[in-house]
Amino acid sequence: MINRTLEDYIKVAIIRNNFRSKREFCRSLGLSPNITTAYNNGTLPNDDTMIKIARLAGIDEETALLELAIWRNSGPAQKAFASILQKLTTACLLIAMVSALSSPALAAEKCKEQAKILYIMETSAYYF
Secondary structure: OOOOHHHHHHHHHHHOOOOOOHHHHHHHOOOOOOOOHHHHHHOOOOHHHHHHHHHHHHHHHHHHHHHHHHHHHHHHHHHHHHHHHHHHHHHHHHHHHHHHHHHHHHHHHHHHHHHHHHHHHHHOOOOO
16 A cells, blocks of 8 residues: 655655745745745645645645545455555556567566666655
8 A cells, every 4th residue: 555645645746846945845836935844744735735736746636635645544444445546556557567468568667767866866865
């Protein structure tokens, strides 16, 4: 299961968009510079803001909304949203595997692209 936090989304968005600070990140969303402090204290963004953050982070909007629903809820509702996300993730992986088997050349090309991204992520250090 994916265990991302809102802070993970923000960090990835900052890195991906070369923002120099969280203040610049907030400005790009049209939010108060203090909102990240509120987020660190447990406040969660509304759905539209979460979509904007996901876009900046390069993360699927639907996944981001499901994760937001998981963070907002507890008990059976939280488990239900987590189950939905897990099922969708599994389905996407199966589709990717079938696609890779049907087109090995395309799969190899995609793997090369992902390897480059992983290499950049492994060799780069970011401090906030």
